[in-house]
Amino acid sequence: MLTYQGKCHCGAVTFEVTAEEPLTAGARCNCSLCRRKGFVMALLPSENFRLTGGASELTDYQWNTQQAHHYFCRHCGIYTHHQPRTAPDKIGVNVGCIDELEPLTFDVELRNGQALSIE
Ligand SMILES: [Zn+2]
Incomplete structure (x- = not known):
């Protein structure tokens, strides 16, 4: 692992x-x-993600159906992860927050999230 x-x-x-x-x-x-x-996000099973610090520094942004949770740091504004509405057992992680990974070299799939939005 x-x-x-x-x-x-x-x-x-x-x-x-x-x-x-x-x-x-x-x-x-x-x-x-x-x-x-x-x-660029990596969509991982929830159990593969663990918040190790700063829970109280996170802000949860919700919009549209108010079901997904989009977390970002209230100091620097950087989005770290989100809990998607369409896959509650998964966590979307901002690959750019992981220093040893280079998101610009990732194989990137385009998701049509626009089609899921109600407004
Ligand atoms: Zn921050």
């Missing part, structure tokens, strides 16, 4: 991700929120 350490920009929020295989693939989403953030 591989373990990756992630953090927001200022370091107030830290997390750990585990994976069976090296993380090399991710997704981008075209919903109205993700298109503004422009990040």
Whole structure:
């Protein structure tokens, strides 16, 4: 099992991700929120994600159906992870928060999140 350490920009929020295989693939989403953030996400089983610090520094942004949780650091504003509405057993992780990974070299799938939005 591989373990990756992630953090927001200022370091107030830290997390750990585990994976069976090296993380090399991710997704981008075209919903109205993700298109503004422009990040590459890895969608992992919830049990592979562990918040290791800064729970009280996170802000939870909810919109549209108010079901998904989009977490970001209240100090530096960086999105770290989210709990998707369409896959409650998964966690979307901002690959850019993991220093040892290079999101720009990832195999990136485009997700049509726009089609899932109600507004
Ligand atoms: Zn921060």
